[in-house]
Amino acid sequence: MNTNRFNVFNQIHKGLRALLFDTVMQIQQTDMSNAEAAAPVLEQTELLLHLFDSHAYHEDTCILSAAEQHSPQVIKDFESEHETDLALSNSLRQKVTDYRLGQSDAARYVAGYNLYYALNDFVAFNLKHMNKEEQLLNTILWTNYTDAEILGMEHQIQQQIEPEKMLTYFKWMIKGINNTELIIWLNAVKAHAPDFVFNALLETCQQNLPQDRWAVVEQQISEGAAI
Known part of the structure; x- marks a missing residue:
């Protein structure tokens, strides 16, 4: 890792990791058989999915598209991983729906554990994926672009995010850095x-x-x- 270069992923990834860790701790400490107690976990899981979907879209359009010109095969691998991430997102989203359909404490207890394991799968994949982006994708960017050009990619992303969502990203970046x-x-x-x-x-x-x-x-x- 070249610490003298601008790491376009550092701040946002630390924020997203903070959100992942916080959500896992929240579900581990919650009695998921209790629908009222579980409501904040469901809400934060849905927020997590929303922010990760948005983050992946902006990475694809503003970061991967720039790096693809120089390392198309590597970027093809990253795009494949984003497809895997989408499948994990859909699975986790379905587990939230299944939980809400539970009609008894026992049904909610089982659905809560299914949600917990789906969340862990999502977290494990994304932690590894973000590490790979920072270690491999950054190298491609640093080899072919100046820090000013990479910063321009970040500004392009920021301009596409609505203010309310940006404040939510701010919250988790503040917690994570x-x-x-x-x-x-x-x-x-x-x-x-x-x-x-x-x-x-x-x-x-x-x-x-x-x-x-x-x-x-x-x-x-x-x-x-x-x-």
């Missing part, structure tokens, strides 16, 4: 984005960071820290 990465991000947004975007990001940080982390980040931003 470290303080240094977060401060660099906040400084960049402060320098280049409208004030309302920066203020919305700060508010999302305050809402989603533990108080001790937020205090450190807020202090460094207010002091104009440039990392």
Whole structure:
């Protein structure tokens, strides 16, 4: 991994991993025979599926299409993996539907475990897939594009995401990255984005960071820290 180059996947993948891990912990700690208790798990699983579907689409159109010009066979393999991911997504989505159709505690208990195992399959595949993207696909991008060009691909993706969904991505990226990465991000947004975007990001940080982390980040931003 070349740490001196821009990693277009780092921030979004850390956010998506945070969402995956949080969802698994949530279902492991929930009595899935209880429909009321299970409702937040179902809602977050559906959110997870929605964000991963959107992420895969934007990767295909803005990242893989650029890399394909230089390594078509490698990109063909990634596209095949996205098809596998779609099948796992559909299976997990069906397990959510099956759970909602459960008419008894016993039926919901079984459906909850089926959902749990489908979620684990989805998580295991996507963790490996994201690692492969960061290790292999980044190498292709770095060999053939400048950091400025890769950053342009990221901006192209951001322009296609509606504001409400972007705030949801922000929430999980904030939860998933470290303080240094977060401060660099906040400084960049402060320098280049409208004030309302920066203020919305700060508010999302305050809402989603533990108080001790937020205090450190807020202090460094207010002091104009440039990392």
